[in-house]
Structure formats: structure tokens, C-alpha cells
């Protein structure tokens with residue numbers, strides 16, 4: 347299968363940026379510009395002002411709304427890859443702020459109870475070993491701190507575990523991703539199962555594309571008696587997930603999402 351022009355451009359840009367990271371650590375994680383901050387002003391603005399994504403994914407526990415702070419494209423995409431794959435931990439604070447906005451949207455829409463837990467999707471173990479940090483867990487911890495600062499009663503609950511080694515999702519079709527992920531996540535420790543039973547949970551991931559990983563996280567939590575109110579992510583794609591109830595809701599403006607179909 348040949349790559350589309352845009353993906354070729356993405357690959358070229360990613361390679362150029364990887365080379366830049368090696369020779370010039372003082373660069374913007376979004377565009378490679380030489381700056382002394384993690385993101386240049388323009389990329390930081392794009393992350394702050396990016397169009398949010400809201401849509402449904404279908405899960406074994408029924409349809410669950412997904413909120414992402416930004417579209418997974420351009421410098422947002424580049425910054426996430428730099429954070430996850432190239433050790434750019436310094437951009438974590440700004441990515442966590444985006445995540446905080448996505449959670450706030452779900453809260454403003456009245457989806458969350460007075461108290462809820464943030465459950466990060468765990469990274470693959472080999473990836474954590476390689477990078478030295480769990481990218482999503484770190485974002486959830488930072489976002490929880492920011493949300494508490496805004497008066498929300500929340501904390502991170504790193505209860506999800508990889509039940510078995512999972513292959514890299516990149517490059518797989520939607521159906522292959524679903525079978526790759528199905529049953530991959532589990533809440534294994536009894537104390538974790540007790541912690542989430544009957545509680546309102548928000549699943550946290552960095553990126554939601556097909557929704558296969560998020561749906562599996564919802565299933566694992568639902569099986570423990572948790573109430574999964576929403577999935578939140580830094581970035582997402584608005585396209586169809588392929589599930590019976592999975593539908594794109596397009597670019598939505600915060601809680602207005604609910605006026606046109608999520609409510």
C-alpha cells in the first residue's frame with residue numbers, strides 16, 4: 347500500500363526533527379525551531395487553541411464519550427511523538443495542561459460526579475524501560491494536580507496493567523488494532539479492584555485514534571464494577587471508530603458538544 351502525500355510529508359518531517367533533536371537539544375518539540383522553551387510560542391499557541399475533539403467509542407460497557415484537547419495533527423502530533431518517543435519530558439507540563447482542559451470539558455458537561463479517579467492507560471513495559479518513564483501516567487499525575495488546583499476532587503489511580511505483551515499498534519488496521527488490544531489491559535491487584543469498584547473513573551490516554559485501546563481500558567474497569575464516565579486524551583482523531591455506536595462528532599466547542607448529540 348502506498349503512503350498518501352501527507353503521511354510521506356509527516357515521515358520526512360519526523361526524520362528531520364529526529365536529526366535535529368540529536369544535534370540541537372534546545373529546540374521546539376513541535377517544529378524544531380531553536381528556542382529555550384519546550385515549545386515555541388507558535389506551537390504552544392496551537393496546542394492551547396487547537397480544536398477539541400469529542401466523539402463516542404463503543405465499549406463492552408456501552409458507548410463512552412471521548413474528549414481530546416486537540417486534533418492529532420501538525421505540531422501537536424510532533425510534540426506528542428517527541429514526548430513519548432524522544433525523551434522530551436520537558437514538554438510534559440504543556441501536554442498535561444491540554445489534558446486538564448479535556449477533563450474540564452467532561453466535568454463542565456456534567457459527566458463527572460463530585461469525585462472521580464483518573465486511570466492512565468499504561469505504556470508497554472519495554473517502552474517504559476527504554477524511555478525511563480511512563481508517558482501517560484506522568485501526564486495523568488500532572489493533570490490531577492492541576493485539576494485539584496481548580497477545585498476538583500480527583501487523583502490519579504494507576505490501576506490498569508498490561509495483561510500480556512502487546513504489539514505496537516502503529517500501522518495496524520482498525521480491526522487488527524481491536525484484536526491486538528482486546529483483553530490486553532487488566533486491573534489485576536485486589537486492592538486496585540477494591541479501589542475502583544463503584545467509583546467514577548476517567549480513562550486517560552495521550553492519543554485516541556481508533557479507540558481500540560481506550561475501549562479495552564473501559565472494559566477492564568467495567569469488569570471491576572467501576573463507572574467509566576469518559577475517556578480523555580491530549581489529542582485525537584475525529585474519524586469513525588468502526589464500532590456500531592462509534593461515530594465522529596467532529597470539531598466541537600467544549601460543553602457545546604452536548605447540545606448537538608453527546609448529551
Ligand SMILES: [Zn+2]
Pocket residue numbers: 374375376377378379385386387388389390421
Ligand atoms: Zn514550534
